[in-house]
Amino acid sequence: DTEVTQTPKHLVMGMTNKKSLKCEQHMGHRAMYWYKQKAKKPPELMFVYSYEKLSINESVPSRFSPECPNSSLLNLHLHALQPEDSALYLCASSPGTGEETQYFGPGTRLLVL
């Protein structure tokens, strides 16, 4: 099973709202990732967690706050977003053991009004 699940599938929020995106995998992977993807562009890396510790933060604005409660779960907390943050947010995981193929979830389509 190579499934990564993400909730919600769609999210509409105002600029003053606080919301969270959730990601879950049960493949025993120890690395998890958040990506942002705009239309007709490749995924852009935001954060990487390795063994539940944040190992990469690609200079993402503080209005995005990642959290890794355990090795199977990854959250992305959103606060005071801007309309330009509207995008497809993708979660991925990889074994974290040298075999680094990443498996992606279906994404959350976010619209900021």
Next chain:
Amino acid sequence: EDQVTQSPEALRLQEGESSSLNCSYTVSGLRGLFWYRQDPGKGPEFLFTLYSAGEEKEKERLKATLTKKESFLHITAPKPEDSATYLCAVRNTGGFKTIFGAGTRLFVKA
């Protein structure tokens, strides 16, 4: 600086017309080269991982090959359902960051 360039940007084929997509890369030390398929509004679907020059992998109508500077994704007798964006990505030996190319949008007409 690690870099991935895919060509062409878009490719239009007739059903059954075989072709190849190119992925050129520069990386300090290759840990893996990855091919993904992505349908509009969905997450990338994993296709292949290649690790060293000379390696080849096949899956149905797709075959991926790797040299020291580029990778090809060969599509044999494509069908309309093969229409998608194909993404190439590389990871170097230094860490967790994966560099994606801009993708090739493939359109297969019946």
